[in-house]
Amino acid sequence: MSKISHHQLRIIGGEWRSRRLRFPAIDGLRPTMDRVRETVFNWLQHDVEGCRVLDAFAGSGALGFEALSRGAKEVIFLEKHPAAAVQLKENLQTLGASNAQVWAGDALLWLTQNPEPFDLVFLDPPFGKNLLQPALDSLQLLPGALIYVEHEATLKPQFPDKWQELKCKNTKEFYFRLFEVEEP
Template identity: 80%
Template sequence: MSRQSHHQLRIIGGQWRSRRLRFPAIDGLRPTMDRVRETVFNWLQTDIQGARVLDAFAGSGALGFEALSRGAKEVVFLEKHAKAALQLKENLKQLEARNAQVWAGDALIWLEQHPEPYDLVFLDPPFGKALLQPAIDSLTLLPGALVYIEHEAALAPVFPAHWQELKNKGTKEFTFRLFEVGDAA
């Protein structure tokens, strides 16, 4: 029996509810679980419609596709792994989504070169790679922007003083949090 080269994720809500999308079997690629996504999008339900969204370290694209399905105006997917980036593009084509783009490259370089404001940013970098803190430090966001962060439970990132934590949940393995950006002093 051959090893499956693709896995699937299910979109939970919105126009593409229950649609299944493929993603490649890549070490370290861990789509945000359905029940976590459901919680996160319950937190965000009034903030998605018309939002400009950045899905940094997109991987399977689970968070970005969920945002598109629920009415985000635009989603930019950043993904370093070429196979994963190609599958993100294929999934966008399959959904006929024209309000999204995939950038295949290093998210930290992209953040440095494109200090654009977004309404909502998803930061869920691969665990154990020391990518979260540099990503947080690279973000340029306007007051009112929301930032979703998923990280290893043992990690203690330093967040900007003007970010207010709105929600926080976790397991023994990981923590997920939602912040709102305030006025920088």
Template identity: 80%
Template sequence: MSKSPTQQLRIIGGEWRSRRLRFPAVDGLRPTMDRVRETIFNWLQFDVAGARVLDAFAGSGALGIEALSRGAKDVVFLEKHPKAAIQLKDNLGTLNATHAQVWAGDALLWLQQNPQPFDLVFLDPPFGKNLLQPAIDALTLLPGALIYTEYETVLAPAWPANWQERKSKTTKEFCFRLFVVTD
């Protein structure tokens, strides 16, 4: 029996800096690139330590694992694809990440059933599935919460009135933005 192909990601900074982790080659799974993660965590350098983090549509878990490596208090990973969720659990075990939990199922369903607030939310849904807007609409956030979004440039999400943009970058293929909840 042949193993399914795997790919690797590298943790950029923090406790597990330079560690490499495997993730399955699953259709639509695209970990946030190293240089983009570096930019994001430069933006968040004073906000991650001690934060409660939600990595919705986690995929490889690159963003949430990076947050754990940099001192996040705990991270909830939401991942629908079974192979990706299993590998994410294995990777967290390899890192001995005790302040993390993986929920293997539909992120939108989880958001609707768990209206708990987080300090930092990563929203990087699979492209072409129209999941960003429903996820934005399902979030429960308190003032001061930070939200990172990554999405195709062709989308024009309706951002909530109380989300103030802190930083943003756009490439030909995608946009990434950091917001803070104002009230």
């Protein structure tokens, strides 16, 4: 069995600011960049504390760890790759975070079987795998929920009608957006 090399990410705000966490070097695993995370959490600055968070397609867990560091009540990490899921669990232990769980399995399967209410959802699936639209179609959220979506620039996802886009930025490679589920 070959040894997996590791990379590091830095938590940029909150209780664990400047803490570095390891993540495995896995093809296609791309943690949300520091400057993008900083923008996203500036958008969310008053909306993270005390909320239930879902980090679907967690990968390195950068978004979920950032939410925990900033006072999220609970974070559920969904990650299919076994090495990434193990590293997420190890990082939670390192931080002493007892208010988070890692579900090692298919995020789309979990979404269809667990229509739980979350206050904040991070959707940043691996690029080029056609996972975003099925995830969007599977999410069942209550009014007021916030959804962060990151997707490749070439993708034209169909967002649910009841989602209001609050913020949107893009680079040449990808878009990152924040939505809120509207009241009926």
